[in-house]
Amino acid sequence: MESRERLVAAMSELMWERGYAATSPREVRERSGVGQGSMYHHFPGKRELALAALERNCADLLPATEGLLTAPGDPMEKLTTYLTRPLPALKGCKVGRMTQDPLVAGDPGLLAPVAATFATVHRALAAVLREAVENGQLGPGLDPDRLAHLLAATIQGGYVLAIAAQDPGPFDDARAGALDLLRASAPHREPAAARLATTQERND
Amino acid sequence: MESRERLVAAMSELMWERGYAATSPREVRERSGVGQGSMYHHFPGKRELALAALERNCADLLPATEGLLTAPGDPMEKLTTYLTRPLPALKGCKVGRMTQDPLVAGDPGLLAPVAATFATVHRALAAVLREAVENGQLGPGLDPDRLAHLLAATIQGGYVLAIAAQDPGPFDDARAGALDLLRASAPHREPAAARLATTQERND
DNA sequence: GTCTATATGTCGATAGAC
DNA sequence: GTCTATCGACATATAGAC
Numbered sequence: 001m002e003s004r005e006r007l008v009a010a011m012s013e014l015m016w017e018r019g020y021a022a023t024s025p026r027e028v029r030e031r032s033g034v035g036q037g038s039m040y041h042h043f044p045g046k047r048e049l050a051l052a053a054l055e056r057n058c059a060d061l062l063p064a065t066e067g068l069l070t071a072p073g074d075p076m077e078k079l080t081t082y083l084t085r086p087l088p089a090l091k092g093c094k095v096g097r098m099t100q101d102p103l104v105a106g107d108p109g110l111l112a113p114v115a116a117t118f119a120t121v122h123r124a125l126a127a128v129l130r131e132a133v134e135n136g137q138l139g140p141g142l143d144p145d146r147l148a149h150l151l152a153a154t155i156q157g158g159y160v161l162a163i164a165a166q167d168p169g170p171f172d173d174a175r176a177g178a179l180d181l182l183r184a185s186a187p188h189r190e191p192a193a194a195r196l197a198t199t200q201e202r203n204d
Numbered sequence: 205m206e207s208r209e210r211l212v213a214a215m216s217e218l219m220w221e222r223g224y225a226a227t228s229p230r231e232v233r234e235r236s237g238v239g240q241g242s243m244y245h246h247f248p249g250k251r252e253l254a255l256a257a258l259e260r261n262c263a264d265l266l267p268a269t270e271g272l273l274t275a276p277g278d279p280m281e282k283l284t285t286y287l288t289r290p291l292p293a294l295k296g297c298k299v300g301r302m303t304q305d306p307l308v309a310g311d312p313g314l315l316a317p318v319a320a321t322f323a324t325v326h327r328a329l330a331a332v333l334r335e336a337v338e339n340g341q342l343g344p345g346l347d348p349d350r351l352a353h354l355l356a357a358t359i360q361g362g363y364v365l366a367i368a369a370q371d372p373g374p375f376d377d378a379r380a381g382a383l384d385l386l387r388a389s390a391p392h393r394e395p396a397a398a399r400l401a402t403t404q405e406r407n408d
Numbered sequence: 409g410t411c412t413a414t415a416t417g418t419c420g421a422t423a424g425a426c
Numbered sequence: 427g428t429c430t431a432t433c434g435a436c437a438t439a440t441a442g443a444c
Binding site: 229241243250 | 418419420421422423424
């Protein structure tokens with residue numbers, strides 16, 4: 001029962017590196033070191049192996065991001081971490097990349113874990129942003145749902161720009177620009193009361 | 205000399221719909237209605253046909269975007285148009301999609317037109333943003349280059365979110381959120397002088 | 409459960425008639 | 427310049443021994 005695990009691990013890596021359509025069973029076999037027929041013993045076909053690998057990739061990414069955002073702490077600090085933590089700009093996103101694979105985007109079963117992952121991140125981001133708006137740390141009247149989509153798009157689009165330029169600069173710039181704008185939206189002469197409330201929450 | 209044009213047109217469509225790696229010479233032949241050997245008369249192989257098709261797709265997109273941004277007019281209005289004009293959220297970007305195709309991203313010759321297109325859009329966006337900062341229509345001290353990367357990433361990442369959700373909503377939300385933040389960054393009690401100057405420019 | 413051997417179709421490219 | 431016919435290689439999957 002070890003082959004199954006090695007097959008999923010190899011497929012997960014290859015789907016990140018090359019996508020689903022461009023990964024062949026032969027490459028999976030070679031990287032996993034597993035014999036030819038074994039893949040078809042554990043999975044009906046390439047698609048089902050890909051589904052298992054995709055769910056694994058989602059499960060790899062989600063805890064760190066969701067954990068970061070739902071942990072106790074100052075909302076602006078959490079957003080800062082979200083927008084400045086090191087990410088593999090030139091490799092792209094294990095999950096987001098799948099949306100550009102025609103065989104994945106056209107297959108509801110394969111797209112479902114991708115959609116679920118983005119939906120979970122969106123809820124966590126929106127909650128943090130809502131808290132920041134209510135605290136007065138972001139401009140009044142800003143829509144947390146819109147901003148959450150904006151920040152997720154910034155990350156995903158940043159990968160596109162970085163790969164096009166073969167340079168992580170645009171990825172970091174886009175994220176820094178988002179952070180600049182969030183900070184610039186704050187009411188100008190900062191209300192001391194809001195700052196106090198925030199600091200208190202961090203000690204809960 | 206009509207076959208060449210039909211081959212490029214068919215390849216351009218297919219690369220938008222499916223990407224480069226996932227498009228086969230057979231599909232190109234069927235869609236273009238051209239005989240089998242003709243592709244190899246006009247092009248050394250699939251890669252060179254793809255390069256011609258890719259350059260055509262870049263040339264299709266660039267004039268509209270660059271024209272919009274370099275036209276005379278109020279910077280904030282141009283940014284508003286850039287962030288609200290109708291775009292095919294569920295189809296994705298003809299140019300940006302190519303960065304997720306492993307055969308394109310790994311081939312400098314194929315990636316070059318993509319990089320050039322993004323670089324041109326970036327310059328045009330940064331110029332508009334710089335003008336808006338200098339006008340006082342955006343927060344003082346904001347970096348136009350960062351913001352230009354942010355806006356391009358918003359569009360590109362918006363496509364990713366929309367395809368994942370199979371819903372254009374996140375794409376529109378992300379763009380609207382960016383516009384909200386740009387507007388919220390403006391100095392609070394608006395300086396009448398800047399507004400006047402802006403209005404005058406629109407009548408030039 | 410894992411392996412070797414093999415089947416069937418398609419991919420990307422070429423040969424050569426018209 | 428355009429076509430039909432075909433090539434060698436690989437993709438996906440199956441058969442069946444161990």
